[in-house]
Amino acid sequence: MAGSxxxxxxxxxxxxxxxxxxxxxxxxxTEPGVLGRLLGRxxxxxxxxxxxxxxxVRTEEIVGLAGPSGSGKSTLLHLLAGLERPTDGTVTxxxxxxxxxxxxxxxxxxxxxxxxxxxxxxLLDSLSARANVALPLVETGVxxxxxxxxxxxxxERVGLGDRLTHRPRELxxxxxxxxAIARALxxxxxxxxxxxxxxxxxxxxxxxxxQEFERVAENRAVVLASHDRETLDLCDRLLRLRDGAxxxxxxxxxxxx
Amino acid sequence: xxxxxxxxRWAGFVALGVRRTxxxxxxxxxxxxxxxxxxxxxxxxxxxxxxxxxxxxATSTTVYDDDIDYWxxxxxxxxxxxxxxxxxxxxxSVHETNDRITAIDGVESSTPVLAQVLRVGxxxxxxxxxxxGIINSPALEDVSGLNTDSLTPRDPYYDDGxxxxxxxxxxxxxxxxxxxxxxxxxxxxxxxxxxxxxxxAVESHSADVGNVPTALVxxxxxxRVTGATTYDQxxxxxxxxxxxxxxxxxEGIYPQSSVxxxxxxxxxxTRNSDMALALAATALTVALVIGTLFVVTTxxxxxxxxxxxxxxxxxxxxxxxxxxxxVGTQTLVLTGLGGVVGAVCGIGGIWLINxxxxxxxxxxxxxxxxxxxVPYGTGVGLLxxxxxxxxxxxxxxxxxxGKLR
Numbered sequence: 001m002a003g004s005x006x007x008x009x010x011x012x013x014x015x016x017x018x019x020x021x022x023x024x025x026x027x028x029x030t031e032p033g034v035l036g037r038l039l040g041r042x043x044x045x046x047x048x049x050x051x052x053x054x055x056x057v058r059t060e061e062i063v064g065l066a067g068p069s070g071s072g073k074s075t076l077l078h079l080l081a082g083l084e085r086p087t088d089g090t091v092t093x094x095x096x097x098x099x100x101x102x103x104x105x106x107x108x109x110x111x112x113x114x115x116x117x118x119x120x121x122x123l124l125d126s127l128s129a130r131a132n133v134a135l136p137l138v139e140t141g142v143x144x145x146x147x148x149x150x151x152x153x154x155x156e157r158v159g160l161g162d163r164l165t166h167r168p169r170e171l172x173x174x175x176x177x178x179x180a181i182a183r184a185l186x187x188x189x190x191x192x193x194x195x196x197x198x199x200x201x202x203x204x205x206x207x208x209x210x211q212e213f214e215r216v217a218e219n220r221a222v223v224l225a226s227h228d229r230e231t232l233d234l235c236d237r238l239l240r241l242r243d244g245a246x247x248x249x250x251x252x253x254x255x256x257x
Numbered sequence: 258x259x260x261x262x263x264x265x266r267w268a269g270f271v272a273l274g275v276r277r278t279x280x281x282x283x284x285x286x287x288x289x290x291x292x293x294x295x296x297x298x299x300x301x302x303x304x305x306x307x308x309x310x311x312x313x314x315a316t317s318t319t320v321y322d323d324d325i326d327y328w329x330x331x332x333x334x335x336x337x338x339x340x341x342x343x344x345x346x347x348x349x350s351v352h353e354t355n356d357r358i359t360a361i362d363g364v365e366s367s368t369p370v371l372a373q374v375l376r377v378g379x380x381x382x383x384x385x386x387x388x389x390g391i392i393n394s395p396a397l398e399d400v401s402g403l404n405t406d407s408l409t410p411r412d413p414y415y416d417d418g419x420x421x422x423x424x425x426x427x428x429x430x431x432x433x434x435x436x437x438x439x440x441x442x443x444x445x446x447x448x449x450x451x452x453x454x455x456x457x458a459v460e461s462h463s464a465d466v467g468n469v470p471t472a473l474v475x476x477x478x479x480x481r482v483t484g485a486t487t488y489d490q491x492x493x494x495x496x497x498x499x500x501x502x503x504x505x506x507x508e509g510i511y512p513q514s515s516v517x518x519x520x521x522x523x524x525x526x527t528r529n530s531d532m533a534l535a536l537a538a539t540a541l542t543v544a545l546v547i548g549t550l551f552v553v554t555t556x557x558x559x560x561x562x563x564x565x566x567x568x569x570x571x572x573x574x575x576x577x578x579x580x581x582x583x584v585g586t587q588t589l590v591l592t593g594l595g596g597v598v599g600a601v602c603g604i605g606g607i608w609l610i611n612x613x614x615x616x617x618x619x620x621x622x623x624x625x626x627x628x629x630x631v632p633y634g635t636g637v638g639l640l641x642x643x644x645x646x647x648x649x650x651x652x653x654x655x656x657x658x659g660k661l662r
Binding site for chain 1: 258259261262263265266268269270272273276277280281284285286565566569571572573574575576577579
């Protein structure tokens with residue numbers, strides 16, 4: 001775990017993911033067809049969700065994205081995860097331009113290198129906590145025994161060793177989010193992305209989740225988006241976004257305790 | 258990825274699909290899963306009921322006898338097979354042939370059988386009855402479930418090729434026939450409106466034969482009544498034996514005939530009935546079409562409703578191919594379970610049909626129940642799942658990888 005600003009500036013700290021002048025525009029509605037154009041229908045308006053944003057995230061660094069709703073935090077996270085392609089600019093993961101990968105390659109890339117934690121957990125209701133955590137390992141072709149062992153280890157690490165066979169509905173919100181964190185870590189990703197990880201939790205559960213994130217950042221990079229002050233205080237570096245653009249980086253390299 | 262990893266991944270997603278479906282059916286999405294499975298189950302239940310009816314229709318003409326091990330029947334598939342052809346193939350010179358069969362080592366008893374549905378009546382009423390002509394012998398105990406002891410042995414009216422022996426006028430009636438005609442032992446009845454017969458016994462059917470109105474008479478006397486004396490005709494031979502070696506001797510009796518055991522006879526009767534085959538094939542087609550349309554509709558809608566979950570799987574790095582494996586397994590598990598439930602319900606439906614038929618229309622069960630209907634229904638259920646898969650693959654491909662909310 002990085003303990004100070006200086007450690008991020010060291011040449012040895014490798015860049016995991018970087019975005020350079022990344023923009024993402026969405027079209028509201030569909031383009032008019034030939035008949036639509038003949039009838040004078042205009043092209044639908046576009047919305048710029050991310051506007052020329054740039055950032056680098058290094059190993060053992062926790063980067064926070066702050067900003068009001070609609071400021072582009074989630075879209076920027078999706079671009080960093082390779083869930084979406086930028087309209088302009090480049091997103092590179094350890095030197096590989098994600099836009100150059102096919103859809104299948106980007107899916108494989110996420111499986112192997114990226115763990116995602118969602119605000120609403122998004123666990124599969126019909127599976128136990130352990131089966132949810134082990135799910136990505138099924139895709140990687142890991143055998144059943146090894147899947148169970150790794151999932152059990154991770155759930156024990158997040159304090160859910162006695163909840164292995166519980167279904168998500170039998171768990172509290174905080175416990176579900178810890179299952180989601182364990183699932184995000186099960187493939188040992190280099191980058192963990194979290195979108196409002198404490199947004200659905202009460203204060204106490206939120207604090208417990210933040211402690212998990214501090215542990216998560218060992219040997220990997222973390223990018224999280226949040227409105228919550230306490231969550232953002234955890235970050236080594238903070239980027240404020242407004243209307244899709246990075247407007248401020250107020251606490252670059254702030255030490256974590 | 259190595260072959261082993263690929264296989265492990267396959268097995269993992271199949272196991273996951275099974276687990277997920279069972280868990281959803283029992284815990285998290287009971288109503289939705291049960292509704293989808295119910296659609297398949299209804300289609301399969303209808304299939305099983307119609308199949309039971311068609312098999313029942315096809316096998317209802319077989320003359321069963323507890324003591325008889327082999328039937329010798331004309332080969333209806335050969336163009337030359339009808340030794341005597343009226344509306345169906347028949348054997349000729351059956352009295353002489355029966356003597357040859359009886360002479361075969363190991364044969365305990367043998368009789369030609371001529372079965373005709375005729376009007377049997379009294380001065381007050383008459384009814385259509387299945388009249389069966391046989392040659393009785395001391396070793397022959399039952400034919401069509403009726404005891405033959407009350408008929409004089411060796412068919413005395415037939416005398417060395419001529420129909421001028423002693424006319425017995427004996428008839429054994431089943432209880433159902435006697436009740437219909439309101440007659441009892443020693444009463445007189447007419448067969449086919451002309452000849453008078455005396456009721457020598459009223460017998461109850463054995464339990465597995467049913468309650469068809471039946472009458473047993475001497476073969477030659479039935480031939481005389483029905484005009485089958487010209488070629489000494491009968492429909493089949495029933496042979497009682499405890500020796501399997503007898504079969505070889507029976508196979509040389511007529512050139513275009515086949516020798517069948519009880520099981521073969523039932524199967525053959527079913528095979529040879531075009532109507533039954535047509536009914537069963539129609540039921541299968543309808544079940545496949547209805548079942549597939551139902552699964553395609555319900556599962557398709559469910560996939561669209563579940564798009565957020567598929568988007569999450571994509572975000573986690575689960576490939577579309579693996580998602581298709583998961584959806585495919587879930588569909589097959591669901592339709593397989595629907596098939597099992599449908600088959601069991603269909604068998605229950607057959608019991609109800611038979612009960613209703615016996616109470617209202619017929620005197621015996623009209624549909625057949627077989628334990629084979631369960632694997633049949635399950636197999637058709639799985640086939641429904643397989644037929645639905647291409648559409649579900651297309652829907653999964655379109656839905657998977659959607660935008661996360």
